[in-house]
Amino acid sequence: MVEITDLYKKFGKNDVLNGINLSIKEGGIFAVLGPNGSGKTTIIKSILGMVIPDSGSIKVFDTNIKNDSNYRHKIDYLPQIANFPSNLKVNELIKMIKDLRGNTIADQNLIETFKLKPFLNKKLGTLSGGTKQKVNIVLTFMFNSPIIILDEPTTGLDPISLIRLKELIKNEKAKGKTILITSHIMSFVEEVADNIVFILEGKIYFKGSISELKTLTKQQNFEHAIANILTENHA
Amino acid sequence: MLKILKYSFFDLMRSSWSYVYFAFYLLLGIVLLFLNNDLSKAVITLMNVIIVLVPLIGTIFGVMYYYNSKEFTELLLAQPLKRSSIFLGQYLGVAISLSMSLILGLGLPFIAYGLFKSSAIWDFSLLLIVGVFLTFIFSALAFNIALSHENKIKGFGYAILMWLFLAIIYDGLFLMSLILFEDYPLDKVSLIGTMLNPIDLSRTLILLKLDISALLGYTGAVFKQFFGTSFGLIVSFLALTIWVGLPVLRIIFKSNKKDF
Amino acid sequence: MKIQLSSLLLLISIYFTTAQTVTVCKAGCDYKSIQTAVDSSKSGNSILIKSGLYNEANIVIYKKSLHISGEEGTVIDTQNKGYGFSVEATDIVIKNLTIKNIKVSYTKEYAAILLFKSYDFAIENITVENAFFGFLIQKSKDGVIHNNTIAGQGKAEADSGNAIHLWHCKNVKITNNDVRRMRDGIYLEFGSNSYISNNYSNDNMRYGLHFMFSNDNIYEDNIFNANGAGVAVMFSKRIKMFRNVFKKNWGTASYGILLKEISDAELKHNIFEDNTIGINADGTNRILFTENTFSNNGYAVKVIGACYDNTYSKNNFLYNSFDLSYSGNLNSNTFENNYWSNYTGYDLDKNGFGDIPYRPVKLFSYLVNRTPESIVLLRSLFIDIIDFSEKVSPVFTPENLIDNKPLMTQVKW
Numbered sequence: 001m002v003e004i005t006d007l008y009k010k011f012g013k014n015d016v017l018n019g020i021n022l023s024i025k026e027g028g029i030f031a032v033l034g035p036n037g038s039g040k041t042t043i044i045k046s047i048l049g050m051v052i053p054d055s056g057s058i059k060v061f062d063t064n065i066k067n068d069s070n071y072r073h074k075i076d077y078l079p080q081i082a083n084f085p086s087n088l089k090v091n092e093l094i095k096m097i098k099d100l101r102g103n104t105i106a107d108q109n110l111i112e113t114f115k116l117k118p119f120l121n122k123k124l125g126t127l128s129g130g131t132k133q134k135v136n137i138v139l140t141f142m143f144n145s146p147i148i149i150l151d152e153p154t155t156g157l158d159p160i161s162l163i164r165l166k167e168l169i170k171n172e173k174a175k176g177k178t179i180l181i182t183s184h185i186m187s188f189v190e191e192v193a194d195n196i197v198f199i200l201e202g203k204i205y206f207k208g209s210i211s212e213l214k215t216l217t218k219q220q221n222f223e224h225a226i227a228n229i230l231t232e233n234h235a
Numbered sequence: 236m237l238k239i240l241k242y243s244f245f246d247l248m249r250s251s252w253s254y255v256y257f258a259f260y261l262l263l264g265i266v267l268l269f270l271n272n273d274l275s276k277a278v279i280t281l282m283n284v285i286i287v288l289v290p291l292i293g294t295i296f297g298v299m300y301y302y303n304s305k306e307f308t309e310l311l312l313a314q315p316l317k318r319s320s321i322f323l324g325q326y327l328g329v330a331i332s333l334s335m336s337l338i339l340g341l342g343l344p345f346i347a348y349g350l351f352k353s354s355a356i357w358d359f360s361l362l363l364i365v366g367v368f369l370t371f372i373f374s375a376l377a378f379n380i381a382l383s384h385e386n387k388i389k390g391f392g393y394a395i396l397m398w399l400f401l402a403i404i405y406d407g408l409f410l411m412s413l414i415l416f417e418d419y420p421l422d423k424v425s426l427i428g429t430m431l432n433p434i435d436l437s438r439t440l441i442l443l444k445l446d447i448s449a450l451l452g453y454t455g456a457v458f459k460q461f462f463g464t465s466f467g468l469i470v471s472f473l474a475l476t477i478w479v480g481l482p483v484l485r486i487i488f489k490s491n492k493k494d495f
Numbered sequence: 496m497k498i499q500l501s502s503l504l505l506l507i508s509i510y511f512t513t514a515q516t517v518t519v520c521k522a523g524c525d526y527k528s529i530q531t532a533v534d535s536s537k538s539g540n541s542i543l544i545k546s547g548l549y550n551e552a553n554i555v556i557y558k559k560s561l562h563i564s565g566e567e568g569t570v571i572d573t574q575n576k577g578y579g580f581s582v583e584a585t586d587i588v589i590k591n592l593t594i595k596n597i598k599v600s601y602t603k604e605y606a607a608i609l610l611f612k613s614y615d616f617a618i619e620n621i622t623v624e625n626a627f628f629g630f631l632i633q634k635s636k637d638g639v640i641h642n643n644t645i646a647g648q649g650k651a652e653a654d655s656g657n658a659i660h661l662w663h664c665k666n667v668k669i670t671n672n673d674v675r676r677m678r679d680g681i682y683l684e685f686g687s688n689s690y691i692s693n694n695y696s697n698d699n700m701r702y703g704l705h706f707m708f709s710n711d712n713i714y715e716d717n718i719f720n721a722n723g724a725g726v727a728v729m730f731s732k733r734i735k736m737f738r739n740v741f742k743k744n745w746g747t748a749s750y751g752i753l754l755k756e757i758s759d760a761e762l763k764h765n766i767f768e769d770n771t772i773g774i775n776a777d778g779t780n781r782i783l784f785t786e787n788t789f790s791n792n793g794y795a796v797k798v799i800g801a802c803y804d805n806t807y808s809k810n811n812f813l814y815n816s817f818d819l820s821y822s823g824n825l826n827s828n829t830f831e832n833n834y835w836s837n838y839t840g841y842d843l844d845k846n847g848f849g850d851i852p853y854r855p856v857k858l859f860s861y862l863v864n865r866t867p868e869s870i871v872l873l874r875s876l877f878i879d880i881i882d883f884s885e886k887v888s889p890v891f892t893p894e895n896l897i898d899n900k901p902l903m904t905q906v907k908w
Contacts, residue, residue: 011494045494045495048312048313049312050309050312050313050494050495051494051495052491052492052493052494067491069315069316069317069318070315071315072313072314072315072316073315075313077313079309079310079313083305083306083309083310084306084307084310085246085304085306085307085310086306087246087249087250088246096242097310097314099238100238100311100314100315100316101314101315273836275790275791275813275814275836276814276836279814282874283874283876283879286874286876287876402876403876403877403880404877406872406875406876406877406878407877409872410862410869410872410877410878413866413868413869414862414865414866414869417865417866421866421868422868424868425868425869425871426871428871429871435871435872435875438873438874438875439871441874442871442873442874445791445814445816445874446793446816446873446874447745447769448745448769448770448771448791448792448793448816449771449792449793449794449816449817449870449873450793450870450873451745451746451747451749451771451793452746452747452749452771452772452793452794452867452870453747453867453868453870458868459747463745
């Protein structure tokens with residue numbers, strides 16, 4: 001479904017990605033983990049075509065994404081920081097994205113779920129971080145694409161919204177979609193992810209299920225298991 | 236691209252800056268015409284304004300819009316849209332909304348004054364055409380600078396420096412080199428020097444209308460051909476078009492290579 | 496009684512012989528050719544040339560007073576053989592004719608009408624087509640040249656002549672003529688006490704009107720359009736120039752008026768519009784320039800040098816690229832009470848004069864004189880800045896060249 005081969009990327013003198021090979025199969029939830037600056041977001045942005053790799057190739061549904069933009073019809077993306085044009089109103093933004101990607105009615109349900117009705121006529125600049133994130137979630141989930149990429153989806157959400165988000169993710173998974181998540185909240189990852197990829201300094205250090213990670217590191221706790229990879233490799 | 240253009244355009248049309256710009260030109264037009272009551276003088280003053288201010292405003296607006304719409308851009312980048320259409324759309328949005336403010340802001344007072352019955356209509360139309368060209372050129376240059384510099388302050392700095400260079404410093408250096416090499420035939424050189432700066436180029440176009448009598452006072456055959464026939468007009472317009480084209484091409488090229 | 500009657504008859508017969516009119520036409524008239532009519536006529540006769548085409552050249556009128564006129568449609572084609580008429584006579588009138596195809600020569604000045612030592616002449620309603628010279632008038636006086644149209648081919652100065660050329664003439668009135676595509680429109684060489692008005696001089700290669708060693712002349716209400724130079728006044732004294740229009744004289748050596756070595760002249764109520772140089776003054780003394788309008792010229796006035804005691808007052812300087820270019824010292828020339836559209840001062844005491852003086856010479860005009868190509872920088876912001884700094888503290892321009900009381904409103908007359 002997503003096929004990454006020999007991906008290299010430098011930002012100035014910084015080697016961010018050092019030969020990433022990753023194959024993501026159809027269906028299931030895939031978590032990309034790693035410390036700050038390890039290259040998680042760069043991988044995701046590379047898949048989205050926002051970062052142009054120095055070398056290597058990325059295929060989505062067997063087509064090389066280089067110089068292509070149509071494949072993005074198959075991807076829903078939730079960016080890490082929800083920055084929107086501040087003088088647009090919420091419903092104008094939703095309308096605009098629909099205008100750009102195609103019509104949908106799924107947004108009505110999502111607005112209901114996240115209680116966004118009262119904010120529809122407010123300008124995005126006046127919204128709180130959490131509310132913006134909710135708008136962000138609505139924009140992401142309102143299209144029914146086979147791949148969903150969530151970059152730190154839990155940022156700023158209150159507990160109720162977090163629960164709703166998890167339900168939403170599970171529902172999408174049940175539809176047979178492939179979901180790619182990055183997150184710092186380990187409990188969240190442990191709860192939703194089927195497979196994890198651990199990245200350090202632009203390389204993949206571990207790839208497999210959470211239980212495989214636990215057996216490999218001989219740790220019962222997921223967080224400790226992650227910490228274990230980090231310390232062992234730095235020792 | 237048209238969709239992006241539409242959103243950028245309406246976004247800008249809603250921003251207070253467009254109104255400030257529009258109001259400025261409206262006021263300028265009214266003051267020039269109704270307080271001064273001298274159309275020829277108004278056209279000359281307007282020329283000075285257009286040649287200096289339009290590039291400055293195009294530059295500042297271009298850079299500002301680029302940096303301010305970063306979020307919007309990133310939102311769009313994740314959508315199934317071509318990069319070139321995103322940036323060209325935004326660029327055209329800026330350039331067209333600025334041009335609209337210019338044309339309406341100056342046009343309304345002039346129409347109210349009775350421009351259509353006046354012989355100055357050609358001078359005035361030329362001024363507006365040149366103003367629109369300069370808007371397109373300088374917002375494109377500003378986009379180029381912004382695309383190459385992540386740092387907002389740096390980007391602004393370079394953009395202002397570019398304006399300062401093209402509006403004033405270039406002419407200073409130009410004049411100095413003309414005086415320095417005055418023993419050599421300079422007519423070709425001076426025309427080429429004019430072509431290399433869009434502000435000088437626009438000025439030349441307006442000179443062709445306002446100061447043709449002075450321009451024809453010089454001996455060089457090249458000058459005579461350039462200013463005395465429609466050759467100069469055609470070449471100047473061609474060069475202006477190239478001046479729009481090159482930065483726009485670079486926007487496409489640069490945006491396809493850039494990481495976000 | 497008988498004697499009285501016979502003497503009356505005699506008087507009548509004398510009268511008829513002196514005022515006799517003969518006709519010329521192809522068939523049925525007194526004469527078939529103009530030359531034979533001229534040769535057969537006595538002084539005081541009139542010759543009426545009937546409508547038709549006459550292939551005649553070098554028609555000589557020698558010491559005979561004749562009044563020659565044509566009907567409408569009378570055309571004399573000289574077929575490039577030489578002069579049209581060649582006249583030496585007193586009280587001569589030639590009118591209502593078309594004369595065409597005058598021979599072009601590099602050695603002789605062939606003209607449609609040549610007058611030599613002729614007094615009391617009148618040339619009226621003559622159309623000259625394909626002229627080399629139009630009217631060449633030498634050593635003549637007391638004449639009228641009125642309502643003629645002269646047009647040449649206008650290819651190059653060397654192979655074209657002047658439309659109306661006066662040489663050593665006195666007291667001639669040149670009015671309502673239309674001259675175009677010649678070398679000079681009207682040329683006075685050693686001509687004096689002449690009056691030139693309401694002429695239209697257009698597209699001539701050298702000058703619309705040209706004075707050379709000609710004193711005490713007046714020209715007024717003429718229009719000079721798109722000539723090499725509108726008017727050249729050279730080596731002449733006491734010329735009055737009123738209410739003329741000088742426009743679109745474009746080119747390297749093009750002027751509204753070229754003044755060279757002239758003195759005691761007066762220019763009033765003239766309009767200079769769209770000329771490369773409005774007035775080019777070189778060696779002018781005691782000239783009064785007043786109530787003229789200079790608009791949209793490259794230079795309104797260019798003062799070359801050796802000019803003394805000239806006064807420029809109450810003129811309108813409107814939207815010229817440069818109002819004034821000045822070489823050398825001020826030399827007691829004065830510029831005062833003019834209206835300058837470039838003036839940016841104010842009039843707080845409301846007396847109609849600006850409170851701060853105006854400096855009509857810009858630094859940039861100096862630079863352009865030095866390096867002509869720098870004209871491409873005209874109206875550049877950089878140039879405005881250096882002009883401004885020069886205005887604040889003059890270094891290159893004459894410090895005392897100022898209009899101390901510039902007018903706040905245009906002069907109307």
